[in-house]
Amino acid sequence: MRAAGRRAEPAVSAPEKSGASGRFWARYAWTEGARPGPSEPPGPFKPLGPSGVPGSEVSGAGASGFGGSGAGTSGAASSGAGDLGTGVLESGVLIEVAEGRVTSLRAGSAPGDAVVLDGLVLPGLANAHSHAFHRALRGATQTGGGTFWTWREIMYRVASALDPDTYLDLARAVYAEMAMAGITCVGEFHYLHHAPGGTPYADPNAMGEALVEAAAQAGVRITLLDTCYLSSGFGAGPDTTQLRFSDGSAEAWAERAESLAGALKARDHARVGAAIHSVRAVPADQLGTVAAWADARRAPIHVHLSEQPAENEGCLAAYGVTPAGLLADHGVLGPRTTAVHATHLTDGDVALLGGTATTVCMCPTTERDLADGIGPAKDLQEAGARLTLGSDSHAVIDLFEEARGMELNERLRTRRRGHWSAAELLRAATGDGHASLGWPDAGRIEVGAVADLVTVSLDSVRTAGPRPGAETAVFAATAADVRDVVAGGRVVVRHGVHVLVPDAPAALRAAIARLEAS
Structure with missing residues (x-):
């Protein structure tokens, strides 16, 4: 849907429509078996069996991968939400797709009509936390002093300049950059709703619809996390810029x-x-309304949580509880909820998040860039929380960097190594990320799953040498090593070039220049 007054955009081949079919042959494919869902009790993980005789096939509902049932264990067992078990690297894999989903997996040589994916093929990545317009700040806010709060002043200047047209241009280019990094779904934390001064556009959702159209033109899926943002702080109304964010009430x-x-x-x-933007931006008596809206639709609900100590201090002063405690008191936490950052938590907060099976989205590159601190990711996982990853302010867009950043941050925090396997970190960037955005059937390569495939080159100076596997992707590769991306069965990136936005760097330069000139 196009907001009134928005100029016509070049036609594209409806990348958002379901129904894509085809055959893809992967030189190597990283596949994994089913795991417990949020409402299922954890149990032993059953790794995929070997492919066996070339040409052996697994297809149909309930298939776990190559080799039939996938029975057997490797000694790994699920100890709670967030555990992965192991995956299996298969060589020479034919992946057949119909109506955007994997219909069969078969070992063998490449048939002539198959699209060859020459590298390590992974499930599509999920960017669980994004503010698309922050991409305009890259290179402008990374040096010098200041704090999160001084950075926010610069960010607000960009927010003040956007309109539906410039937002569409910028987001389309940003989402194309994400696709080129292997991201097939984005969770857009969207609070820039209205015109400057808070006046609604003729279409009150013109800004949100611009983001949805941008994702379509970039060939990725989007979960638009429509954000309630009502105040500038505890007991205060919105400031001038924040009037654009506010609807006046949760109702x-x-x-x-x-x-x-x-x-x-x-x-x-x-x-x-x-x-919910945060507990400082939504008064306590309004939190339940947002949670009830999401619950009635079984929709995901996300919230910034305890990113800064000042938020904790203000919440304790206003309500006598921590932000996590306030959210729990108003029914916000739970299996469909994602708490973003969760950096400055008490032991009680960790227990609350884990005990309610709330997902936590870590954004290591942004948390480093803004000097937020290092959150207790491993403690949260051990308490029962699932972990996902996001590029947030887009200082870089590279979920491999986010994945290894979570492990490396934990090493710095504890002065110990080896907190997660590469497969577990990859799961945070794939299956658990997609599930947190309301796409539980994406993020894995198995029959019945959404056909999202990402090829990582094994020939770059970063990836040449190590044996192919999750370790290569997580601890060696960068976004620059992504060669091919298939989203819902459609080729979006081929040989490192975006097929819908062929010159993504030029699109980014033009969008940011247009914004700066407005």
């Missing part, structure tokens, strides 16, 4: 969000979730 936010969800029903690549 008004819910009415607009419901309209947006209805308008996007026909767009197969998009889903609408809810977000």
Whole structure:
């Protein structure tokens, strides 16, 4: 849907529509078996069996991967939410796709009609936390002193300049950059709703619809996390820039969000979730309204949590509880909830998040860039929380860097090595990330899953040498090593070039220059 007054965009081949079919042959493919869902008790992980005789095939509902049932164990067992077990590296894999989903996996040589994916093929990555417009700040805010709060002043200047047209241009280029990094789904934490001064556009969801259209033109799926943002701090109204963010009340936010969800029903690549910006931006008596809206629709709900000590201090002063405690008191935490950052937590907060099976999204590159601190990721996982990853402010867009950053941060925090396997870190960037955005059937290579495939080159100076596997991707590769991307069965990136946005760097330069000139 195009907001009134928005210029016509070049036609693209409807990348958001379901129904893509084809055959893909992977030189190496990293596959894994089923794991417990959020409502299922954990049990022993059953790794995939070997491919066996070339040409052996597994297809149909319930297949776990190559070799039939996948029975057997490697001594690994699931000890709680967030455990992965192991995956298996297969060589010479034919992946057949119909209507955007994997229909069979077969070992053997490449048939002539197959698209050859020459490298290590992984499931599509999920960027679980994004603010697309922050990409305009890259290179402008990384040096010098200051704090999160002084950085925010610069970020607000960019927010003040955006309109539906410039937002579409910028987000399209940013999402193309994400696709080129292997990301097939993005969770866009969207709070820039209205015109400057807070006046709604003729279409009150023009800004959100611009993001959805941008994702379509970049060939990726999007969960638009429509954000409730009502105040500048505890007991204070919104400041001048924040008037663009505010609907005035949670009830008004819910009415607009419901309209947006209805308008996007026909767009197969998009889903609408809810977000609470933070406990400082949504008064306590409004939190339940947002949570109830998400619960009624079984939609994901995301929230920034305890990114800065000042938020904790303000919440304790205003309500006598920590931010995590306040969210728990108002029914916000739970299996469909993702707490973003969760950097400065008490032991009680960790127990609350884990005990409610709340997901936690870590954004290591942003948390380093803004000097936020290092959150207790391993403690959260051991308490029962699942972990996902996001590039957040897009200082870089590289989920391999986010994945290894989580492990390396934990090493710095504890002065010990080896907290997660490469497969576990990859799961945070794939299956658990997609599930947190409302796409639980994406993020793995198995029959019935969404056909998202990412090829990592094994011939770069970073990846040449190590044996192919999750370790190569997580601890050696960067986004620059992504060669091919298939999203829902459609080729989006081929040989390192985005097929819908062929000159993504030029698109980024033009979008940011247009924004700076406005």
